[in-house]
Amino acid sequence: MDKRGRSVSFGELGTGTPTGILNLSGSTLITNNVAVGATPTATINFNGGTLRAGSARSTSFIPLSSRLTTYVNGAFGSLGGGAVIDTNGRNVTIASACFLPSGATASAG
Numbered sequence: 001m002d003k004r005g006r007s008v009s010f011g012e013l014g015t016g017t018p019t020g021i022l023n024l025s026g027s028t029l030i031t032n033n034v035a036v037g038a039t040p041t042a043t044i045n046f047n048g049g050t051l052r053a054g055s056a057r058s059t060s061f062i063p064l065s066s067r068l069t070t071y072v073n074g075a076f077g078s079l080g081g082g083a084v085i086d087t088n089g090r091n092v093t094i095a096s097a098c099f100l101p102s103g104a105t106a107s108a109g
Contacts, residue, residue, distance in 0.1 A: 005054060008034045008035070009034075009036075010035065018041075019040065019042075021043045024049020025047040025048055028052055029050070030088075031052075031054050034061070034063060036068050042065075043070075044062070044070045045073065046071065046072045046082060046083035047081050047082070048081050061094055063095055071099050071100070073100075
């Protein structure tokens with residue numbers, strides 16, 4: 001999905017306490033950045049998907065936020081699960097910590 005020129009937003013325009021989940025499973029999402037509003041609970045799940053930078057941003061590509069949890073199901077750079085981050089030649093920052101799902105183990109390979 002090409003969202004170049006736009007952000008993936010969790011709770012930016014809504015009220016209350018929304019929950020947002022982004023699942024990247026073997027597909028590619030092109031976006032300027034991920035934005036997290038004041039009240040949501042947001043989750044990004046990588047399972048072989050690619051997140052590609054659409055443009056360079058002065059803010060974090062994936063921000064540090066107590067309301068955002070980022071999970072990686074498998075090895076980084078793996079198309080058989082895991083996270084693929086394509087900077088697209090841009091200077092981007094990923095400030096969010098990336099976690100393994102509960103009960104999962106990490107291995108080098």
